[in-house]
């Protein structure tokens with residue numbers, strides 16, 4: 001009988017990283033699937049990312065998630081990146097294939113899966129408003145455009161970032177995009193189908209904060225989404241529900257972006273409900 005005590009290692013490089021709950025859903029998933037894999041939170045400072053990526057290769061980790069502040073800088077240490085990650089300009093998941101490190105971005109794909117599977121909505125032909133133009137907004141806007149959204153309005157406080165994202169979509173995808181400067185309460189276009197808060201407004205511990213949106217412009221036919229995973233029921237979503245809109249929380253996106261990474265790393269289907277349960281308990 002052969003003996004093997006070695007675990008396959010994956011995890012996340014970030015700073016800060018101690019309170020990142022992703023470990024809970026991966027450890028639960030590995031256990032549920034009977035896999036001898038481990039997920040760890042690694043505190044990697046910005047100036048140490050190169051050394052950490054070399055270590056990942058040397059110790060033959062199977063892959064790594066990259067979170068703040070490494071999602072853009074991480075591009076420098078990869079052998080290949082997927083076309084979507086190149087468009088987004090950031091990676092959140094790396095897989096080692098032999099000696100090659102391949103980067104992808106599962107954030108926007110996780111949002112799309114939540115949209116389709118939890119809200120039963122296909123973005124093709126839809127008019128979308130994205131609040132924010134940071135990393136999460138870029139990933140979501142690019143994937144919505146690639147999935148055939150008709151028109152995307154990027155609403156952002158900082159003009160430069162918002163304009164750059166709208167231009168990216170206009171230049172690189174068939175979707176039409178425009179930028180709207182975020183000043184005071186933003187009034188949604190009447191024909192908007194999907195509204196996404198892709199800022200960190202409302203994130204724990206600032207649960208009373210809400211993005212500046214004229215709530216009277218929210219209509220029952222709209223789907224209002226939030227990327228904030230903790231708390232899942234943000235004040236924005238609670239008030240949108242009161243206006244009669246359907247809502248989609250950020251927990252689903254977090255679960256699905258992890259489920260996609262699980263499959264990339266292990267080659268197996270992810271136990272999505274086990275992962276959702278593990279994460280839900282952490283934010284309860």
Ligand code: NDP
Nearest residue numbers: 132133134135136137157158161199200227229250253254
């Ligand atoms: P970034 O720092 O890259 O971007 C933050 C964005 O929010 C910017 O557009 C910024 O505007 C805007 N913003 C922040 N505060 C305010 C404010 N007070 N008023 C107006 N705009 C504001 O962050 P990320 O994109 O990486 O993360 C954003 C959120 O997405 C976080 O809450 C994170 O937890 C969540 N997230 C969720 C995921 C999930 O799976 N559910 C995955 C990834 C992220 P400006 O450009 O003007 O600074």
